[in-house]
Amino acid sequence: SLETAEGVSPQDDPARKLTDGSLLPQLTDEQSEAVDAIRGADGFVAFLLHGVTGSGKTEVYLHALADLLAARPDAQALVLVPEINLTPQFEAAFRNRFAGLPEGAIVTMHSGLAEGERARNWLAAHTGRARLVLGTRLAILASLPKLALIVVDEEHDPAYKQQEGLRYSARDLAIYRAKRLEIPVVLGSATPSLESWWQAEQGRYTKLTLARRAVAAAVLPTVRLIDLEEERQRGRASVEGLSGPFVAAMKMRLERGEQSLVFLNRRGYAPILSCDACGWVAGCPRCSAYVVLHKPERALRCHHCGWESRIPKSCPDCGNVDIAPMGRGTQRVEETLASAVPGARVLRIDADSTRLKGSAQALFSDVHAGEVDILVGTQMIAKGHDFKRVTLVGVLNADTALFSHDFRASERLFAQLMQVSGRAGRSGLPGEVMIQTRYARHALFHALARHDYVGFANSTLAERRDAHLPPFVYQAMVRAEGRTLEVALEFLQRAVEGFSMLPGADRVTVYDAVPLTVVKVFNVHRAQLLIECASRAVLQSVLRAWQPGLRGLKVKGLVRWNLEVDPLDI
The missing domain is CATH 3.40.50.300 (P-loop containing nucleotide triphosphate hydrolases)
Known part of the structure; x- marks a missing residue:
């Protein structure tokens, strides 16, 4: 149970000892106001918790979760973190704070788990046995029938954007899912993304501020x-x-x-191994990128495709033995x-x-x-x-x-x-x-x-406003991959033929097709086509009308393509 013998919930009992022997931390005034706001949310509210580093955002999450679980015995909550290496400390904090929950009520979901463990955790969430689900971006897709609160920690982090296969933003999906379920969502960060900050400035998100560090003696460095x-x-x-x-x-x-x-x-x-005599630089034979010197492993390694070779004893072009790292x-x-x-x-x-x-x-x-x-x-x-x-x-x-x-x-x-x-x-x-x-x-x-x-x-x-860049415009990107750059560019150039005939296309800006910054990865050449519009609704409408034509487009040579909305890398 989440309640003490006297019927007082843990967040109201500052003397209650946690499983590690420490006392339940007293909240600062700013933290208390944030917790009260989340507790009082009625239906869908998107909170932007802007707190300086060390201000105790995690403590706000813990108290909000304790409030929820004490008030609703069957409720579920989802907490997202951007990286796998952050899950152990969050899991330890949850197990320490919510030691009264039954076994299996706290589960994690991320790609680092074995398939069997991940499947068991997914099933626990699906059946409602898991009360707190902690995970990386893939956890936003979990089945949670009693979901009542979503927390997105470090909401600004690019790691929340899945950029291979099924492309999605876990942060944006969290907001969409909360809106559909009419539940609150908390976006926490010391440095919110400019998109989220702008939404808060416009009043679409409710801003909660933690301007001071939670430890009284701790000040910003x-x-x-x-x-x-x-x-x-x-x-x-x-x-x-x-x-x-x-x-x-x-x-x-x-x-x-x-x-x-x-x-x-x-x-x-x-990052570079080069020859001073002739200017040779070690490059990857499969990518248009330099290989990185890894001295302990005595290897040159490509961080794009994984290609690896031994460090040469001399320059392969001129034979100079004086090759050096830069x-x-x-x-x-x-x-x-x-x-x-x-x-x-x-x-x-x-x-x-x-x-x-x-x-x-x-x-x-x-x-x-x-x-x-x-x-x-x-x-x-x-x-x-x-x-x-x-x-x-x-x-x-x-x-x-x-x-x-x-x-x-x-x-x-x-x-x-x-x-x-x-x-x-x-x-x-x-x-x-x-x-x-x-x-x-x-x-x-x-x-x-x-x-x-x-x-x-x-x-x-x-x-950004002066330059007509996001969040003041909305973007989409079509990327094409082929065995040659010419094939990829031809696909994109043909893709825009007849684009102007689509409904709403006159309100959309289509830029020329260009190669990506790293053109070739694993012997595949890549190009991109950027599309912009001042209205998200118009952009989505045009993209829906355009996709059937993209799927039926044929060029000489095999081409793979994908369409991404709100691209992070341009």
């Missing part, structure tokens, strides 16, 4: 920009891409028994830290170090247990994790996203940096974030230093 150009001009030494001030700060944390986190969103040892990945940073910060216990967490089942959970447990001094990793360590001892976060190589052709690049970079910055100083110890950059005057970094998501979002939305 200070952000320091390290100007690499200024460091170079002043002749200050750096160690393999690690600036002097950052190395000194890590040594200081090591002396104090605190932890440091180094964030670099690039795995492997180096750039840095997490493996190289891990190697550098071992010599730059002597005595530090360095741990790397990325897709390469967590290939085996359960390995990610084991590595994160080592961090939480204090057995690691410096944690190096990619986006896997950037969000959702509550590292109590981390007081320093360093960000390497963030500049590349500032000049991307993708109009969403700055939004993603800001969210990524704010999320990883939030790992510092969560338990009351003062936190510091150091960002190495050659563009220290960039407005994005200054907004980040002020922890000013609202200012960044509003200025970026103004730019």
Whole structure:
């Protein structure tokens, strides 16, 4: 049962001990207001829970779930997280808080489970035996006959978009499903997507704000920009891409028994292996992309198709033995830290170090247990994790996203940096974030230093409005794949023949067919066709009328195509 002997629900009993021996946390005023709003929702309401990192969004979820389960004995709730490695800590929190639920009432759903376990969990949800279902994007498709609340944590995360096979956005499906069932849905994030933020600004979503960290002594970390150009001009030494001030700060944390986190969103040892003599660069024979050097495995690996080869002893073009890696990945940073910060216990967490089942959970447990001094990793360590001892976060190589052709690049970079910055100083110890950059005057970094998501979002939305980009227009993308680029482009060019005759086509903009940024993957050439419209209803109507013609279109050569609405990668 979710009630105490006196009939008081757990959320009203702050003295109640949890299964791990801790007390049920007292809510802050902001958290209480958010919980009250969710509890009082009548029918469909989309809540946007905007809370700074460490503000206790998870505690709001737990209290809202406790309210629901105490009020309705048969109700079910669905909680979505963007990545598999976030499920263990959420599952532990659920089992700790809802220990009174019968066995099998809390289940997980994600692709990392064995087929039998996933089927059993799906059946438990389908029969109503599972009261709390925790999962990644595929869980939104689960059968839940008594579903009464949906929570989407880190709602901004691109991982919620399925971009292969059946294409869908789990976040958007969560909102659609909640509306159909007339139940509330909670979208939580420290950096909401601009689409969700705009919906809240327009009053379509109800905004709930957590502006302060939940731990009274914990404040947002200070952000320091390290100007690499200024460091170079002043002749200050750096160690393999690690600036002097950052190395000194890590040594200081090591002396104090605190932890440091180094964030670099690039795995492997180096992204390029090249020859200085002739300019040869190691490329994938099956993709139009460079292969990545993985030094521990002594291999070159393509991160697009998985092709792998041994590292050549000399340049295959000119025979020069002096071939060298260019750039840095997490493996190289891990190697550098071992010599730059002597005595530090360095741990790397990325897709390469967590290939085996359960390995990610084991590595994160080592961090939480204090057995690691410096944690190096990619986006896997950037969000959702509550590292109590981390007081320093360093960000390497963030500049590349500032000049991307993708109009969403700055939004993603800001969210990524704010999320990883939030790992510092969560338990009351003062936190510091150091960002190495050659563009220290960039407005994005200054907004980040002020922890000013609202200012960044509003200025970026103004730019989007002027440029007629989402969320002020709606997009769809047709992608075609063929054995040659000419075949893929021919399919798209023929696809738009007669497009103007479709009802509503005069209100739709169709751009020219172009190759994708990475044209060839696994010997398949790819091209795309972008469509825009100021009205979603008109766009959907045109797409419905267009699809029969697309399905019947024939060209010389085999072509696979797909149609995606609201594409994230353009």
